[in-house]
Amino acid sequence: xxxxxxxxxxxxxxxxxxxxxxxxxxxxxxxxxxxxxxxxxxxxxxxxxxxxxxxxxxxxxxxxxxxxxxxxxxxxxxxxxxxxxxxxxxxxxxxxxxxxxxxxxxxxxxxxxxxxxxxxxxxxxxxxxxxxxxxxxxxxxxxxxxxxxxxxxxxxxxxxxxxxxxxxxxxxxxxxxxxxxxxxxxxxxxxxxxxxxxxxxxxxxxxxxxxxxxxxxxxxxxxxxxxxxxxxxxxxxxxxxxxxxxxxxxxxxxxxxxxxxxxxxxxxxxxxxxxxxxxxxxxxxxxxxxxxxxxxxxxxxxxxxxxxxxxxxxxxxxxxxxxxxxxxxxxxxxxxxxxxxxxxxxxxxxxxxxxxxxxxxxxxxxxxxxxxxxxxxxxxxxxxxxxxxxxxxxxxxxxxxxxxxxxxxxxxxxxxxxxxxxxxxxxxxxxxxxxxxxxxxxxx
Ligand code: 5AD
Ligand code: SF4
Numbered sequence: 001x002x003x004x005x006x007x008x009x010x011x012x013x014x015x016x017x018x019x020x021x022x023x024x025x026x027x028x029x030x031x032x033x034x035x036x037x038x039x040x041x042x043x044x045x046x047x048x049x050x051x052x053x054x055x056x057x058x059x060x061x062x063x064x065x066x067x068x069x070x071x072x073x074x075x076x077x078x079x080x081x082x083x084x085x086x087x088x089x090x091x092x093x094x095x096x097x098x099x100x101x102x103x104x105x106x107x108x109x110x111x112x113x114x115x116x117x118x119x120x121x122x123x124x125x126x127x128x129x130x131x132x133x134x135x136x137x138x139x140x141x142x143x144x145x146x147x148x149x150x151x152x153x154x155x156x157x158x159x160x161x162x163x164x165x166x167x168x169x170x171x172x173x174x175x176x177x178x179x180x181x182x183x184x185x186x187x188x189x190x191x192x193x194x195x196x197x198x199x200x201x202x203x204x205x206x207x208x209x210x211x212x213x214x215x216x217x218x219x220x221x222x223x224x225x226x227x228x229x230x231x232x233x234x235x236x237x238x239x240x241x242x243x244x245x246x247x248x249x250x251x252x253x254x255x256x257x258x259x260x261x262x263x264x265x266x267x268x269x270x271x272x273x274x275x276x277x278x279x280x281x282x283x284x285x286x287x288x289x290x291x292x293x294x295x296x297x298x299x300x301x302x303x304x305x306x307x308x309x310x311x312x313x314x315x316x317x318x319x320x321x322x323x324x325x326x327x328x329x330x331x332x333x334x335x336x337x338x339x340x341x342x343x344x345x346x347x348x349x350x351x352x353x354x355x356x357x358x359x360x361x362x363x364x365x366x367x368x369x370x371x372x373x374x375x376x377x378x379x380x381x382x383x384x385x386x387x388x389x390x391x392x393x394x395x396x397x398x399x400x401x402x403x404x405x406x407x408x409x410x411x412x413x414x415x416x417x418x419x420x421x422x423x424x425x426x427x428x429x430x431x432x433x434x435x436x437x438x439x440x441x442x443x444x
Contacts, residue, residue, distance in 0.1 A: 002122040003078045003101065006046035008038040012065075015052025017238065018171075018200050019083055019106075021151040023050045025139055026082065026109055032140040033113050041069060046078045046116065051085035053166050055340040059085050059092075066097050078102070078119055082109055084170035088344075090128040100124075106171055107131065107156075110138035130172040142185055144192035148391045148420045149234075149403065152189065154182050154222065155201030160241060162268075163279045163346040164308060164339060167202050174202075179209040179222065186226050193420060196234035196260075196389050196403070197226065204237045205244040220248035227258040233422055234389060236407070238264045239306075242282040245290050254297030261298050262332075262407045265290065266306035270325030271318035274311055277350070284325055291329055302332035302377065302406035309366055310339040310359035313352035319362050326369055332377040332406060334370045338363050371432060378408060378430035385426045385440060388412060390419050404435065414439040 009030040013023030026048055027037065038044035047069055051062050062085050070076050080102035081093055087105035094103055101119035104112060105128035115125035136153075157172040158165070186197055199219070201207060207219045215221075223235055235258050242265060252259055267287050269275055275283060294301055307326075309319065326334075338359040341348035381404070388410045390402040398415035402423075410425065411434055417423050425437035 003045070003120050005120060006044075006078050006116065007035060008044045009035045009046040009048065010038045010041045010044035011048045011050055012041065013050040013083070014058070014061075015050075015054060015083065016202075017151055017198070018153055018156070018202065019050055019052055021153045021200055022083070022106060022109060023048075024151070026050065026112060028143045029110070029112055029140060031143060033116075041077070042071075044077050046080065048080040048082050048112075051081060051083035053084035053088045053170055053342070055337055055342075059089055062093070063097060066099060070099070078116065080104060080112070080115070080119075082106070082112075084166065087128050087130075087170040088166060090126055094124060094126060102126070103128065105130065107135055110135040134175070134177065136177055136181060142188045142192070144188070146193035146420060147189070148194065148389050149196040149198065150189045150194040151198050151200050152182065152185055153177070153200045154219075155204050155207040158202045160203065160243075160281070161279055163277065163350075164311065164342065166342040166345060169344055171202055174206055176201075176207045176209050179211050179217065179225075182209075182222065183225065186229060186232065190229055190231045195232065195420065195422060196236070197232060199223070199226075199235070199237040201237075202239065203241050203244060205240040205246070205249055218246050218248055220246065220252040223249075223252055223256055223259055227256050232258065234258055234260050234405075236260050236262060240265050242267070242280075242287050242290055245294075250290075250293050250297060253294055253301060260405050260407070261301040262304065262405070263294055263301055264304040264306075267325065267329075268306060268308050269311060269314070269318070270322035271314070274314055274318050277313060278308075278311060278347070284321070288325070288328060300406075302408075303329055304407075305329070305331055305334040307334060307336040307366060307370075308339050309336065309362040310354035312339070312347055312350035312354065314339075314354060314362075322366065323369060326366070326373070330377075331370060331373050333374050336363060336366050336370060375430075375432045377406075378432065378435060381406070381408070381427045381435060382430050383427065385424065388423050388425050388437065390417055390421050390423060392419060401434075409434040411436045412439055413437075417442060 011023045011027045041047045082104045086103045090103045102115045103126045107130045108127040118125040157174045158167045159174045388402040390400040394401045424440045429436045
């Protein structure tokens with residue numbers, strides 16, 4: 001189909017925070033090309049579906065989303081499929097969905113403007129290369145937008161090859177963005193009004209690079225340098241692998257005030273046999289030891305994690321070990337998923353695939369326990385005072401919503417404050433998913 005030059009774009013992102021970050025960069029790139037943002041896909045003449053491939057029938061969802069983009073009069077916008085489904089199933093998408101104009105992988109989206117040009121002429125445009133040259137060098141500088149909390153991708157890809165995971169295939173090998181680029185982007189965000197930066201990477205704590213003086217640094221060195229930026233008040237990072245929790249990073253949790261007391265450290269399972277089959281290269285004991293060390297330097301740290309239930313061959317007893325580990329750690333929050341075979345990963349071909357019923361039952365039990373722990377963690381903050389960075393308006397007039405240091409959503413009832421303020425509050429009550437607080441003073 002021939003398209004005229006698109007004027008309004010809409011980006012719909014699924015999946016992890018890194019995909020959200022990529023979606024923001026795609027939007028900024030389209031804005032730099034002179035397009036304006038449409039609030040919904042219906043109002044756009046270029047729709048970018050920024051897809052996720054990590055679990056379940058993500059690809060099927062993409063096909064139904066594509067179908068829904070057809071308008072009543074039979075017309076449709078220019079359609080780009082980006083993200084990890086594009087990377088994993090590019091050719092298949094091109095075959096199955098003839099209405100898709102552009103297929104672009106997560107390492108190639110800096111070429112979107114060219115691909116749009118190509119698609120205008122009615123020619124299919126496909127780019128799922130994983131070039132060694134970084135896309136980051138080809139993206140426009142960060143747009144200056146008032147964004148109290150922002151993501152900043154510092155590392156991409158993964159070399160760990162957990163046997164269930166598609167990431168090494170969709171995002172490629174581990175790469176770290178250079179120190180200077182990250183520091184520059186952080187400054188640009190702060191000048192635009194950002195006060196909290198979350199450093200992102202599939203394996204963010206594997207980040208390495210050389211500082212201005214040419215000294216080799218790890219993520220802790222980068223965090224310490226970013227903490228010196230005036231106006232940047234808070235730093236977070238996600239997602240980490242237990243094997244890359246260095247001594248320096250653990251120490252930073254006790255020493256860097258701006259580093260928030262929150263650690264997302266996926267463990268996936270509580271049985272050493274299952275962890276080995278997953279190729280996790282850590283044990284239950286080594287994981288617990290890490291948690292103990294982080295808590296020793298930062299006793300109030302909120303621990304978060306990811307879990308997979310029903311990995312091939314997981315027995316009832318092994319699942320019970322997962323519940324045991326959860327009780328030992330006592331999580332502030334966590335994500336848990338049913339194992340989903342990903343085409344091309346080793347676990348997809350393993351014997352002992354677990355039935356849907358068993359997985360449902362295990363997931364329910366695990367989530368009940370995790371929800372209990374989360375509710376208890378939230379309830380324990382009632383009566384405490386803390387700083388909250390206000391990020392958006394709430395449902396009721398005068399309400400603003402922000403994040404506590406421990407990444408809880410906090411609703412603040414006070415119209416004297418504004419989005420972007422870091423306020424000091426006292427927590428008045430706690431629900432399972434959010435806290436309600438009263439303002440004490442504006443400057444935290
Ligand atoms: N099935 C289920 N969950 C998965 N995850 C990754 N791959 C799979 C899969 N094949 C989960 C892991 C990971 C999180 C981002 O998604 O828990 O940490
Ligand atoms: Fe989904 Fe993984 Fe891709 Fe993120 S990196 S979008 S979680 S498949």
